[in-house]
Amino acid sequence: MADKKKITQLAAGDRTIPPDGAKMIPFYLMGSEYLVPETLTIMKAVEYAGYQYIRGCGCRGGICGACATFYRFTGDYRLKAGLACQTVVGPGMIITQLPFFPANRPDYNLDNLDNTRGDLHAELRRLYPEVFKCIGCGTCTRTCPMDIDVMDYIALMKRGDLKGAAYKSFDCVMCGLCASRCPAQISQFTAAMFVRRLVGKYMLPKAGHLEKRIEEVKSGKYEKMLKKLSKMKPEELRKLYIEREREPDLAEPGVWMPEDKECL
Amino acid sequence: MSGYTGELKELIKKAEATRPHRVERARRGEHFSALTMEERERWLKRYHPDCKNEGRKKVGVGPNSGQAFPEEVSLLLESKSILDPESVILDNADYTTDVLIIGAGGAGTAAALAASENGSHVILSTKLRHGDSNTVMAEGGIQCADQECDSPYFHYLDVMGGGHFTNDPALASALTNDAPLTMGWLEELGMMFDKLPGGRMKVRHGGGTSRKRMHSAGDMAGAEIMRVLRDETRNRTNGINGIKVLEFSPAVELLTGKSGDVSGAILYNLETKEYYIVRAKAVIISTGGFGRLHIQGFPTTNHYGATADGIVIAYRAGAELRDMDSTQYHPTGAVYPEQNVGLLITEKVRGLGAQLLNVDGEEFSFALEPRDVESSCIIRECLEVQKGIPTPTGRLGVWLDSPMIDALHGEGTVRKELPAKHIQFRRYNIDISKEPLLVYPTLHYQNGGIKIGENGETAVKGLFAAGEVTGGVHGRNRLMGNSLLDVLVFGKRAGKGAAEYAKSIPGCSAPTLEHVKRFGRELKSAGVENPVTGPLLLPDYAPPHVKKRQWD
Numbered sequence: 001m002a003d004k005k006k007i008t009q010l011a012a013g014d015r016t017i018p019p020d021g022a023k024m025i026p027f028y029l030m031g032s033e034y035l036v037p038e039t040l041t042i043m044k045a046v047e048y049a050g051y052q053y054i055r056g057c058g059c060r061g062g063i064c065g066a067c068a069t070f071y072r073f074t075g076d077y078r079l080k081a082g083l084a085c086q087t088v089v090g091p092g093m094i095i096t097q098l099p100f101f102p103a104n105r106p107d108y109n110l111d112n113l114d115n116t117r118g119d120l121h122a123e124l125r126r127l128y129p130e131v132f133k134c135i136g137c138g139t140c141t142r143t144c145p146m147d148i149d150v151m152d153y154i155a156l157m158k159r160g161d162l163k164g165a166a167y168k169s170f171d172c173v174m175c176g177l178c179a180s181r182c183p184a185q186i187s188q189f190t191a192a193m194f195v196r197r198l199v200g201k202y203m204l205p206k207a208g209h210l211e212k213r214i215e216e217v218k219s220g221k222y223e224k225m226l227k228k229l230s231k232m233k234p235e236e237l238r239k240l241y242i243e244r245e246r247e248p249d250l251a252e253p254g255v256w257m258p259e260d261k262e263c264l
Numbered sequence: 265m266s267g268y269t270g271e272l273k274e275l276i277k278k279a280e281a282t283r284p285h286r287v288e289r290a291r292r293g294e295h296f297s298a299l300t301m302e303e304r305e306r307w308l309k310r311y312h313p314d315c316k317n318e319g320r321k322k323v324g325v326g327p328n329s330g331q332a333f334p335e336e337v338s339l340l341l342e343s344k345s346i347l348d349p350e351s352v353i354l355d356n357a358d359y360t361t362d363v364l365i366i367g368a369g370g371a372g373t374a375a376a377l378a379a380s381e382n383g384s385h386v387i388l389s390t391k392l393r394h395g396d397s398n399t400v401m402a403e404g405g406i407q408c409a410d411q412e413c414d415s416p417y418f419h420y421l422d423v424m425g426g427g428h429f430t431n432d433p434a435l436a437s438a439l440t441n442d443a444p445l446t447m448g449w450l451e452e453l454g455m456m457f458d459k460l461p462g463g464r465m466k467v468r469h470g471g472g473t474s475r476k477r478m479h480s481a482g483d484m485a486g487a488e489i490m491r492v493l494r495d496e497t498r499n500r501t502n503g504i505n506g507i508k509v510l511e512f513s514p515a516v517e518l519l520t521g522k523s524g525d526v527s528g529a530i531l532y533n534l535e536t537k538e539y540y541i542v543r544a545k546a547v548i549i550s551t552g553g554f555g556r557l558h559i560q561g562f563p564t565t566n567h568y569g570a571t572a573d574g575i576v577i578a579y580r581a582g583a584e585l586r587d588m589d590s591t592q593y594h595p596t597g598a599v600y601p602e603q604n605v606g607l608l609i610t611e612k613v614r615g616l617g618a619q620l621l622n623v624d625g626e627e628f629s630f631a632l633e634p635r636d637v638e639s640s641c642i643i644r645e646c647l648e649v650q651k652g653i654p655t656p657t658g659r660l661g662v663w664l665d666s667p668m669i670d671a672l673h674g675e676g677t678v679r680k681e682l683p684a685k686h687i688q689f690r691r692y693n694i695d696i697s698k699e700p701l702l703v704y705p706t707l708h709y710q711n712g713g714i715k716i717g718e719n720g721e722t723a724v725k726g727l728f729a730a731g732e733v734t735g736g737v738h739g740r741n742r743l744m745g746n747s748l749l750d751v752l753v754f755g756k757r758a759g760k761g762a763a764e765y766a767k768s769i770p771g772c773s774a775p776t777l778e779h780v781k782r783f784g785r786e787l788k789s790a791g792v793e794n795p796v797t798g799p800l801l802l803p804d805y806a807p808p809h810v811k812k813r814q815w816d
Contacts, residue, residue: 014558014563014803015807016657016658016805016807018656022656037656039601039602039656040603041602041603044602044603047805047806048805048806048807048810050807050810051806052802052804052805052806053568053802054392054512055512055535057568058392058393058396058400058567058568058569059396059400059567059568060567060568060606061565061606061607063400063401063484063487064395064400066392086603086691087603107499107501108499109499110453110454166456170456170488171482171484173487174491193491193495194495196454196456197453197454197455197492197495198454199454199456200451200453200455200457200492201451201452201453201454204456204459204463205459205461205462205463206451206463207410207451207463208462208463208464209410209411209412209464209465210410210444210448211448213409213410213444214445216444217416217441217442217445218445222415222416226416226417226420226437226440227437229417229420229421229424229433229437230433230434230436230437231433234429237421237429241421241422241424246474246475247413247414247474247475247476249469251476253411253465253466253467253476254411254412254413254464256413257413258413263415263418264415264417
């Protein structure tokens, strides 16, 4: 067992174990000073300091929007924003997390836009009149941790370019940082959610091949085939599996057809 | 400036020294020889975390008594209740509902919408925020056989083959036959799929697919699905079939009636530390997987809340589990920099020619072995051969030599073919087209779980389950793009199934914690000493020096 001694102590899971001599830096969590090893994210620095998250922590991969954070560096007047799981701590960083921010989000029925007789832009005006009061300061854009040009998609909404606004806001993780800084009190991220769904349902063309397949499924067309497969012996199934044709990588969608068309 | 420390930069030089020779060999089509079938088997048996006997523990109690699972799982299955079942008074319910759903990720939210549409009042409870789940993290896409050259028949074959034919055929049939219905539902809800100008879905291949059926929404299909479903739930809070959402309120125990049927749950408000009694005619468990248990110390791609809570409480109530010893490890998870730990490095990097190297800059395996085999090779190199590369935060990894890609295919290839990964490392001053990545296998997916029928029903009356918390849909190996489909198909099925069950019974049976008392007695008679308290609820990442000072 002599060689076992050489094994490095493995950091289990996400717990950080800094090596001897790691450079420690001062970091201020809501004003309290903690020394943490450099290179950690804000999230891991907070945990290194001994906190156990309840709020303010989610996917830990930059996509869920749970860990919105404001920070400054001592001696620097500028206020910065980021996601705690994606932002690296620096010496003298002062942070506070914003795990939740109240947003305006009126209910609506996506299947019934009778109030405005299906006029999508009018529907936006009806539900989110404040969007049209944007003063164009650009603070939202500067605050967005996903580098979305928030002010620009708000401008597109005002102009009636809903499709443009939907695509421009697509990377939104709904962390709420934009809304927290808006002097016009707009909840940009909920308005954008509404617009994306309008576009997804009413402006993107429907997938005709999907509609057709849904009819086929509803008619029970595949139930018999699947039942047959379900009852097959493993070696029969394995044979079918090995023999199945593979759609070529470069085939245009909807063009290539297999030799065996019986089970389509 | 490089994001690597001085020590690591020195080690990178060794990889750079061998690179010209390795590129030369790769150009000639020569590569490190792949393992033979016998070697593969031996490597898997010796090094794959699933096959290691150490780190496994037989469960002494409950429906799966006698089966060996990862220690982290077994300890929780043999855990004792957070509550003292003798002293809890259950006379007054804080909430009464038709269907209680525990866990509000993709499966739970789909279930809530379906149960509501089928006339049930719903309480959707969740440990963190509504939508906090592995669903949001799924980037690759969702499978559905909707092209003319495809059908549920071929989708089924792919699912079964991918799972080494260990899947439950009825569940695989339901998955593939419901896929088009589910996609149509998402389209109606206003999800922004990637489409061609005429409306045709953009589709791609995934590992193990015979037809291109991976549908996407940018590189965040899961996040788009989750935010659309959550948004729709918010529109449906009112009325007798409304959905009430309770956040930061995980379930810590189920409630059962006299005959053992489930009749509600006890929720725990993480912030006020209050317990709530919820009476329900039916309960759906959709709490996701166990990545955050860090089986055998592995990092994970999973969400903060993935701590197997639902499995633990369902097991006490008598739900049977299957394949709980089967875990999907992705061979190349990032281990450096710290902020990217666990981050998935797609197989495409190796597909483009990047090799795996040890601390001396030497190849030690063929880079395109199957996932489980490749993981074993990396683990062997680090732990047995001891030629891993230590990181400044106490991890081990091997180099994934990404600069080879530009060397082989021309400058700019990395940027063009791997834009997201390039940006994710560029952020930390690492240009992966010039410097290699540090990787180690990472815990990705819980293959097994609660045994269910086609409509999410479990062995316990009144208890349903859906999503990663269940087992059988994917057998012992899941294909990319089938987990998003799984959570929606079986979420909807469980929601409908639970609503119909709720309609079919006259009322909730009087709630008890008899099953918890019985489980406590079983623990004693099985000789389980000092059981831990479960469910875990939150992972604990406080470092040792802090833990030492946390006196209680």
